[in-house]
Amino acid sequence: MSMRERGCLLVVEELSKSYEVPTGRGGRIDVLERVNLCVKSGQLACLLGPSGCGKSTLLNIIAGFERPTSGCVLVNNREVAGPGFDRGVVFQEDALFPWLTVRDNIGYGLVRAGNSRDEITKKVHRFIQLVGLEGFSDFYPDQLSGGMKQRVALARVLVNAPDALLMDEPFVALDAQARGAMQNFLLEVWGAMPQTILFITHDVDEALILSERIYVMTAFPGCILEEVPVDLPRPRTVEVMATPAFFEIKRRLVTLLERAGAGKRPLNIITACPIDSKPASISQ
């Protein structure tokens, strides 16, 4: 209950997830084990971990697409029971509806929520402006570049005023330049309308550029190895990224990721999870 007291908007409490092995004799794979996290209102937190460590599973559970085996997720003190637009998800793959224009993709959630026509038109227009896609309202997703698609995907969830934004490696399919541009763009949007964001990535630099707090995950079973606060000044320019403070945190993260070791560990050997499984902090 301590988590709730700390003023967290998004709380994950003692969450575990295991799957039954399809053909085995009742065998189970533990994907997540006793995960705890807390994202404060308006905070941009990253979930950093090697691929296959269960971070997407964790995000899917928070989004309500999957059920946890035990433990729970609370958003705004309400327990998550299924998907809903209080938790907007930006997916890794292109998840726009290809048969709808940019305008209709962004308005999709508003229509489902039963808004009036005028309201929808007004809001959609505002968010098209916010993500800088004026003039593209009538374009179809396949006429847009990868970066533009993800901007539409962002507008499509922001327009519903969600409590929290869940982003599952949203820029991983973009080339390095577009990724950099989108990271800056996300920070701009975040500055313009503060959102509680949980951002998943396996890229240390991305996590460092974006977030205020980084949860490092390890695999098999997935658990939070450590919680690392990032108290670097913003904007995180090239100069900031050349300071000793930046390198100190980066060194720390890289070491942690090495410990987290990418999924090669046999299933039933000692896990890397901290024994008390309470997220430890490096800030003294």
Add this chain to the structure above:
Amino acid sequence: MNLSPIPENEPRRLKAGHFLPYLVPALILGFWELMTANGRLPEYLLPSPKTLALTTWDFFWGTLHRSTYSGTFWRHALASSERVALGFLLSAAIGVPMGLAAGSIRYFERVVDATIHAIRAIPGIGWLPLAIVWFGIGTKTTVFLIALAGFFPIYVNSAQGARHVRPIWKRAALMLGANRWTLFTTVILPGSMPLVVSGLRVALGLSWAYLVLGELTGVPDGLGAVIMDARMLGQVDIIIVGMISIAILGRLSDRLLMFLLGRLVWRRGMV
């Protein structure tokens, strides 16, 4: 970042390549003329291109009074088109919803799918005797055969389409507040449209085949009836003209279907 829309196609220029599709028909025509010239092949086996051209003209416009079929094309074409339209609409009205339901509701699929595939294994022509017993000779039998034959490709394709709607679209829709019903109407339906459309096209093509089968059984009008009558009267030119008419109508109906779907379906380039 590429901010410009996809460029328009360049205007087409005439090239030798454009004539290639006409090469084989021209060769066939030449060979045909060669075979029938100077009575090498008798007219009652294969009429010459010229005879056929005249008969075709007469069948359409009736100005030459060459046979009892003069100018009757429109009447027969109308009768046949009505049967095809009726049968096809029936098969689509049943096939699309059942297919989409089977593709998106697992329990429904478990209930109906095996039975439907078992029935599908019976060739359409095998239904003819039973259809005649049930519906007698004529329009009803023809419409029944068309509807039956068209149902299967529509069902199979629609089910496949619904089954393969990308799961991420469903997740996105649920995340944005869709319920079960709006998930179906706004995601599964448009998402499976490409395959639904190909099912409809295959079915429409089959419709014309089964039209002839139904009309062969002895109805007074229709292009299938014309072909069958002409055989008994030994008018090979009319048989061939009837076949050509069906080819033309089949092609036209496909264009019409694509046009109507293009207006109905949400997106350019989706069909």
